[in-house]
Amino acid sequence: MNTQLSADGLWHDLRLLDMQALLAGELRTTPGVIAVQGGRITYAGPALALPEGLSTSGPRHDGGGALVTPGLVDCHTHLVYGGQRAGEFALRLAGASYEEIARAGGGIVSTVRATREASEEALLAAAAPRLEQLLADGVTAIEIKSGYGLELAAERRQLRVARALGERHGVTVKTSFLGAHALPPEFAGRADDYIAQVCDHMLPALADEGLVDAVDAFCERIGFTLAQTERVFQAAERLGLPVKLHAEQLSDMDGAALAARYGALSCDHVEHLSPRGIAAMRDAGSVAVLLPGAYYALRDTHLPPVEALREAGVPMAVSTDHNPGTSPALSLLLMLNMACTLFRLTVAEALAGVTVHAARALGLQATHGRIATGVPANFVLWQLQEPAELAYWFGQRPACRVVRQGRIVEGGR
Ligand code: NIG
Ligand code: FE
Numbered sequence: 001m002n003t004q005l006s007a008d009g010l011w012h013d014l015r016l017l018d019m020q021a022l023l024a025g026e027l028r029t030t031p032g033v034i035a036v037q038g039g040r041i042t043y044a045g046p047a048l049a050l051p052e053g054l055s056t057s058g059p060r061h062d063g064g065g066a067l068v069t070p071g072l073v074d075c076h077t078h079l080v081y082g083g084q085r086a087g088e089f090a091l092r093l094a095g096a097s098y099e100e101i102a103r104a105g106g107g108i109v110s111t112v113r114a115t116r117e118a119s120e121e122a123l124l125a126a127a128a129p130r131l132e133q134l135l136a137d138g139v140t141a142i143e144i145k146s147g148y149g150l151e152l153a154a155e156r157r158q159l160r161v162a163r164a165l166g167e168r169h170g171v172t173v174k175t176s177f178l179g180a181h182a183l184p185p186e187f188a189g190r191a192d193d194y195i196a197q198v199c200d201h202m203l204p205a206l207a208d209e210g211l212v213d214a215v216d217a218f219c220e221r222i223g224f225t226l227a228q229t230e231r232v233f234q235a236a237e238r239l240g241l242p243v244k245l246h247a248e249q250l251s252d253m254d255g256a257a258l259a260a261r262y263g264a265l266s267c268d269h270v271e272h273l274s275p276r277g278i279a280a281m282r283d284a285g286s287v288a289v290l291l292p293g294a295y296y297a298l299r300d301t302h303l304p305p306v307e308a309l310r311e312a313g314v315p316m317a318v319s320t321d322h323n324p325g326t327s328p329a330l331s332l333l334l335m336l337n338m339a340c341t342l343f344r345l346t347v348a349e350a351l352a353g354v355t356v357h358a359a360r361a362l363g364l365q366a367t368h369g370r371i372a373t374g375v376p377a378n379f380v381l382w383q384l385q386e387p388a389e390l391a392y393w394f395g396q397r398p399a400c401r402v403v404r405q406g407r408i409v410e411g412g413r
Contacts, residue, residue, distance in 0.1 A: 007036045007377050007403040009059035012047065017069045017387055019356065019370055025348045027387045029067060036377045039406025044371045061408075063381055069351070069390070070370050071140025071378030071404060073358035074332050076268050076289050078178075078323035079134075079165070080127045080158045081148045083114030085324045089297075098298050098326065099250065102222045108148070108182040111324050115148035115158065123161045130322065131165050133330035136412040138380035138399040141359065141368045142171060143319075145216055147178030150194075152202050155179055159211035170405050172378075174362045176244060177206055180217035180224050180232045195228045199235035207239045214265060214363070218246040219255035226258055233262040242363060248272040249294070260284035266317065266361035270309075271295065271302045278305065282312045287361040289317045290345070290353065292338035293327035306343050316345065317361045318353035337394045347391045377406045 015029040022028075035043040035054040043054050088101055088110075101107050115123070134142065144162035149155035159175050166173030179198040187194035206212050215236035219229040229245065236243045243262050247255035249269035256267040256277035267273070267281055268289035281288060288309050294300075309316055318339040321327040329335060332354055339350040359369030367375050381401040384390065389398070402412040 005408045006039070007061070007406050007408045008038065009061055010035050010055065011061045011063055013065050014063040014068045014381070015065060016044065016371065017067065017351070019070070022348050022352055023356070025346060027348055027351075029387065034068070034371065034377075034379065036403070036406065039377055041371060041373055041375055041377050043373060066381035066400065067384045067387060068371070069138070069380050069382065069387075070355045071368065071380055071402065072138045072332050072354045073141045073362065073364065073369050074134055074139045074319050074322075074354075075143050075266070075317050075358040075361040076291060076319035076321050077134075077142060077144055078147060078321070079130055079142070079144045080123050080146075080161045081111050081115050081324055082118035082123065082126065083111060083324065084328070085110060088325065092298070099222050102182075105185075107222070107325055109185060111148045112150050112182065112184060116151070116154045118157075120157045120161055123157060124164055127161060127165060128168070130330055131169055131171070132413045134320065134322070134332060135169065135171060135402070135404075135409075136397050136399065137331050137333045138382070138402055138412055139332055140171060140378035140380075140402065140404045141174070141362065141364060143174045143176060143362055145176040145178040147181030147216070147218075150179065150182065150184035152205060155202055156206060156209070156211065159206060163211065170407055172364070172368065172405065174213045174364065175211060176214045176216040177203055177212040178216040178218070179203060180229065182218065182223065191224065191228060195224065195231050199231055203232075203235050204239065207241060212241060214242045214244055216244050216246065219253045219258070220246065220250055221253075222250070226253055226255060229255060230258055233258070237262060244268065244361070248274075248277065252277075256281055256286075260286050265363055268319075268321075269294065269304075271300060271304045273305055275308065278308050278312050278314060281314050287315045287317050287357055289319055289361050290339055290343055291319055291321035291327065292335055292342050293329035294321045295342060296338055297327050304343060306345065310349075315357040315360060316349060316353050317357040318345070318350055319358060333390060333396075334394050336391045340391050347388045350391055351387065377403050379403050380412075
């Protein structure tokens with residue numbers, strides 16, 4: 001980790017991305033300044049309107065005319081795990097499908113084996129450099145799921161590592177308990193018994209330890225049924241925890257409509273989402289999290305219904321879905337590019353998708369994904385001429401300075 005200096009003071013000579021215009025579909029910047037005090041933004045806007053007290057107090061930080069956006073939010077990751085699955089990548093290239101590999105005992109369960117064997121220290125050591133890659137792209141808040149332990153002790157290790165990463169790297173981490181990710185081999189043929197274990201033992205214990213911010217599940221032919229997913233949601237509801245869902249990734253299971261009934265923060269993947277699911281999400285205010293990395297890596301051809309989501313006014317977020325099976329992606333900016341090229345989001349939609357809408361998918365909309373008075377200072381200075389370049393380049397790391405949780409981080413990490 002680089003030396004971290006307080007970001008308090010006045011940031012001047014900035015070109016602020018106009019978030020209001022962004023939500024109206026326009027890419028616009030306005031010259032301005034940001035004042036930070038005690039790690040919080042006390043003013044953001046034109047220099048001329050800066051309240052007098054703020055202009056004189058504290059150090060000055062020269063922005064050098066940089067483009068400034070809110071800190072990016074990566075709202076769907078499986079960052080903590082053991083091993084990797086390059087071998088499966090080769091199998092898929094040779095013609096095997098993700099589902100076939102999973103049914104043959106590979107897929108998620110192979111990462112479960114590696115994760116169960118790994119100590120907390122080993123999981124942390126493996127995840128930290130991955131997190132640093134994401135942070136270098138201007139990420140200031142991230143969701144991290146469990147789901148590769150599938151037994152209490154190993155799920156706990158994943159979630160504890162997620163919390164430790166947040167503290168060590170000074171980044172906002174939201175955890176999701178994904179015990180219902182796959183059926184562990186010791187429960188073969190007894191999926192309902194496993195779900196009972198998830199609902200009655202694992203989730204309550206981990207929630208009690210303060211390790212769970214939200215509850216997720218994989219509702220799919222190779223995951224869990226609609227009825228089993230609902231049992232998980234009921235358990236979450238009993239504990240007052242919000243839910244989200246890996247929904248309609250490989251087939252239409254009607255999972256999104258179920259998740260919406262439980263007020264889901266988000267339904268993620270959604271390639272096979274139905275009009276009924278879209279309407280339910282709209283009514284519930286759930287965010288559709290689009291994951292172009294998984295779509296790309298699986299060489300999927302079934303596009304998510306972007307136009308219908310747009311028409312319905314369902315907010316669309318974009319995330320890496322970083323995981324060793326379907327999306328070994330470590331750049332949120334690359335996902336921004338892919339959301340545009342593969343899913344045909346406009347650049348403005350994709351930028352809203354990694355800021356305001358991603359924050360909402362984590363229940364962080366009051367504090368993250370925007371630059372406003374009173375919110376914690378999380379913003380990024382980019383060495384770019386115009387906002388569209390954020391989606392245009394790929395493989396570049398244009399974040400020059402990141403302010404994360406009120407601290408200055410050069411180059412983002
Ligand atoms: O989001 N779809 C289920 N879960 C992950 C993949 C997990 C894996 O293959 O290891 C996803 O794509
Ligand atoms: Fe996922």
